[in-house]
Amino acid sequence: MKRINNLILALAGLFAVACADTFEERYDLSVNTDKYSVDATAARLPITVYCSGAWTAQLAAESAWATLSRTSGSGITTIHLDCADNSGLARSVGVVLRGSGLEKSITVVQKAGITAPELIFLAKDLAFANGAYKGTTAFETNLPDELLREVVPAVTYASEGDAWISDIAYHADDTEAGETEIPLARRGLITFSTTANATGEPRTATVDFSVEDANGNVFGDSFTVTQSADEGRITLSDDVVPIEGGKRTVAFSTNLGALLGEMKTEVTYADPAAAGFISNVELGAESLTYDISENTGVEKRYATITVSYTDLAGNVISASSSITQRVTAQPREIPFADLRALFTAEDKPYASDEDHIDYLLCRVIGDAGNPNMDQNVNTGPNSITTDENDRTNYVQSLDGMYGFRLKFASAADNACLRGEQVKILLDGVILSRESDPMRYTLRGVKAENVEKVAGAAALEPKVRTISTLTDDDLYTYCTLSGLEFSVKEGAYANVREYDAILNPYNEGITFASGTQAQRAKDGAANLLYDGSNDAIYMLVNMNCAWRRTGQSVPQGVGSVSGIVVHTPMERWGGNVGRYSIRPFDEADIDVARAEASSYAKLVEWRLDKGVVSVGAYVWNDGSGYTVGNATNSAAQLVQNRMHATTDNTDGSARLYSENRMLNQTVTADRSYPVAIVHGYRGLSASNYVAGDGTTMGMSKYTMLAFCGNVAGWYDWNGNTWTGKTNGIVMEFPTSGVGGSAAAVSFSIAAGKHSTNEAACSWTNASSYPVYWKVEYATSTDNGATWSDWTEAVNAATGVRGFEMRSLPWCINNSATRTSIFDTANQSGVYTQSDFGFGLVPYRFVLPADVLGKSKVRVRISPSSDIIATWNAGLGNYGLGQTYRNVRVARTYPFAIANAVYVEDLSIQYK
Known part of the structure; x- marks a missing residue:
């Protein structure tokens, strides 16, 4: 293109010369184009100026990248614009030409040196x-x-x-x-x-x-x-670091997110001598990270990481993370009192802090494998625990002040022997507290939780009396002094084992083995009392070989040692007192064999085979008796009133029932409701072993049955209950008898008496009042007038009254021995009431006011109209008897053979 332009100019010049003589060519100010484009690299751009006269050229603005080769001239002249390399965006520069009175602007654009500007x-x-x-x-x-x-x-x-x-x-x-x-x-x-x-x-x-x-x-x-x-806000969480250290992350947040890069981090150390164990602190949008070295020392290390920002006004916004690095956890003993303070109403697992392995130093006062550690319980209608005893042990503080019950995860975990000193590692153990009384159990203990410290050593029991026991004595080893048995006959577990019920937990055990009730793994409660008229139940499990020894319990006064416990015994009327005692073995029962007592006998009603005369009534023959009738008093062993078998008064003591007649109507063959029950305790010759002192585990004395329709225990005005009740009454004089206190003792239960099977039972068709009271009244005029009735206090429980125990079903035929539920068309359901017979012994305190009176009456009678009705086992399955708040009605179709069974009736004083 340049060559063509030059050629044109040359031809024009020749033409001008040729025509010089003809005319002169003149040019106003002009250029070939007013816009040029050059590459980004350095270049020299030629610009031809056409002007007949003088002209000037200059850049429109000062430029660092473009310069002109000349800025003035005359005539047609080519000038050059020198452009430097362009490393940036496309740029332009203006050249202003002036001449012939004219002005012309040229724009030169240099291409961008950047490939893709951004x-x-x-x-x-x-x-x-x-x-x-x-x-x-x-x-x-x-x-x-x-x-x-x-x-x-x-x-x-x-x-x-x-x-x-x-x-x-x-x-x-x-x-x-x-x-x-x-x-x-x-x-x-x-x-x-x-x-x-x-x-x-x-x-x-x-x-x-x-x-x-x-x-x-x-x-x-x-x-x-x-x-x-x-x-402005900054938050930063704390951190607890394991011993080995490493990369750590703590949570961080702020509403100054845009200033994150301007925030400062600073590390300070609690111990300047240990400075430097934290490094590489980095702050992110949601976390702060840092490195921490391993702690090889024996002390915890502490540091603080602070994140801060200072605003334009000088205000500092900051937050800190407290860094704690652990050391190897150290064993730490937790005293009994401190551990007790950690128990709450809700079970909770124990967890040591990060620096310690906590343990309890204690003495074992229970014994792995001992059969008298605890009672089995129902966990459902068809579920009876059989390992509760074997999973249970007890420990106390080395000074004996406090104790804990241990519930091991399994019987195999329970290897603690009596007298050993052990450490119980507490991590993972469940702290379980029960109240009223306050007692403490460590549950879920495993073998690995127990470390033996010292071998077995002799235990020194705390010496207490019944009245001085407190909740702090629970689960500790104590000796109670001045005790004697309330029933000084029979075995320590004073029940008739022969009639223990067959159920899936003892099936396959033949009667000949003598261990049927033992296999049931149940327990009995035997009552002891002391000279202060306080009483306590001694609990003996059926797996204890010494529960029956072939001789009666000791008949004197002494001490009993064992673990103080609180064990509701639903099969024994539920409430057996705030405290009970569990001996380890018979050696813990240090009671004299020879008969002795802190009290004197006033009257007793007790029958055994050796008694040939009971008041005015005689045995029918040498081995049994014949039930009499209303017209043959000579043949009756017992009528409505019974003479005392032991009477240290004037001989006028009598026992009778205010529930006098069955169905409230005199019948020809059963006018009087008081009768003896043979085949249950001692009157069956086949069950009595001469010189044994017990009959199949029970005392040799027989029961008295107070028979009658359940409605007969209540007074009626037509079919409306008057609010009054009938009772079993002991009446005796105390003239000339003085002292400081008195008491009435008896053993009792209720159910259905079947003469055909010589057994007792209760079903839907038979019932009895549930709640009973004991009360007394006195007369100073030989019975002409009486004081009001006053309720006596239960010596073992401290409350008034008691809950009647039901007698479970039994059949003497071992081949067909079945459960009550089979009889009630509820086959296959078993509860705690599936156990052998045993009356519950009670002792009620009488004041000295009953002494020195011409007549005294002690009365056992219902205290409410609630009656027992059988529950099919699906609810309240754990109760010895169950009831649904059914209230008595005179017309209820009860079986007429109901009875309340009583034995061991006695009045004592001191």
Whole structure:
């Protein structure tokens, strides 16, 4: 193109010469084009100026990258524009020509040296709290620094109001951006300031940072700034570090997120001498991380990591993380009193702190394998525990002050022997507290929780009396002094084992083995009392080989040692007192064999085979008796009134029933409701072993049956209960008898008497009153007038009255021995009442006021109209008898053979 233009000019020149004589060519100011384009590389651009006269040339503005070869001339002249290399955006420069009175502008555009120009902010949304802060945001770009320095950012506010963003500034950063989509990118920063937000509402603004090239293309980006109305906040969690240390992470949060990079972290150490074990502290958007070295010392290490930011007003916003590094956990003894304080109403597992392995140092006062540690319980209608005893042990503090019951996870875990000193590692053990009385159990103990410290040593029991026992004595080894048995006949477990019920837990055990009741793994409660007229039940399980020894219990006075427990015995009327005692073996029963007592006998009603005369009534023959009738008094052993078998008064003591007649109507063959029951205790010759003192485990004395319709225990006005009851009455004089106290003792239960089977039972068709009371009245005029009835207090429980125990079903035929539920068409359901016969012994305190009277009456009678009804086992399955608040009605179709069975009746005084 240049060659063609030059040729044209040459021809024009020749033509001008040729025609010189004809005319002269003149040019106004002109150029070939008013816009040139050059490459980004350095170049020399020729520009031809056409002008007939003088002309001048100059750049429109000072330029650092373009210069003119000459700035003036005359005529047609070619000048040059020298362009430097362009490393940035497309750029332009203007050349202004003046001549012949004219002015012409030329634009020269140099192409961009950047392949793909770009500017991108790394954070598009910056959040700030209320306050004056300096904000910083980074961008990546390949635009030249000199270009960016000239940019004036534009701020757009979402809402009208004061401009709250100021001091926006660009800061060059030569750091390479690293991996990015922008070719040859580097970093840059924009800083700005915010003012405090007084609006009470969040506010937003947009900051635009961009440039325009010579071709009108815009390159840049924007970011949004949001400021809340909340004050600045930083939170940082604490950390507990294991011994080995390592990389750690703690939670961090702030509403100063846009200022994260400006926050400072600082580590301080509690012990300056140990400084330096924390390093590489890094702050992220949601966490703080750091490295901590292994703790090889014996002390815990402490440090604090603080994160802070100082705003433009000098206010410091900060938070700290307390760092604790553990050491190897050390064994730590927890005293009994301290451990008791950790028990709550809810069971909870024990957990040592991170620095300790806590243990309880104690003495074993129970014994692995001892059969008298605890009672089996019902856990459901068809579920009787058989390992409760074997999983149970007891420990007490070395000084004997406090005790705990241990419930091992399994019987195999229970290997603690009596007298051993052990450590119980507490981690994972369940702390279980029961109240009224307050007692403490460690549950879920495993073999690995127990460390033996010393071998077995003799135990020194605490010496107590019944009245001095407190809740602190529970689960400790105590000796109770001055005790004697309430029933001084029979075995320690004074029950008739022959009639233990066959159920899935003892089936396959033949009667000949003599261990049927033992296999049932149940327990009996035998009553003891002392000279202070206090009583306590001694609990003996049927697996104890010494429960029956072939001779009667000791008949004198002495001491009994054992573990003090609280064990509700539902099969024995439920409440057997706040405290009971469990001996380890017979050696713990240090009671004299020879008969002795703190009390004197006043009267007794007790029958055995050796008694040939009972008051005015005689045996029918040498081996039995014949039930009499209303017209043959000579043949009756017992009528409505019975003489005392032992009478240390004037011989007028009598026992009778106010529930006098069955169905309240005299019948020809059963007018009088008091009868003896043979085949149950001692009157059956086949069950009596001469010189044994017991009959199949029970005392040799027989029962007295107070027979009658259950409605007969209540007084009626037609079919309406009057609120009065009938009772069993002991009447005796105390004239000339003095002393400080008296008591009435008896053993009792209720159910159905079957003469055909010589057994007792109760079913849906037979019932009895549930709640009973004992009361007394006195007369000073030989019975002409009487004082009001006063209720006596149960010596073992401290309450008035008792709950009658039901007698379970039994059949003497071992081949067909079945459960009550089989009889009641409820086959396959077994409960705690499935156990052999045994009357519950009671002792009620009488005041000295009953002494020195011409007549005294002691009365055992119902205290409410609630009667027992059989539950099919699906609810209240754990009770010795169950009832549904059924109330007596005179017309209820009860079986007429109901009875309340009583034995061991006696009146004592001192």
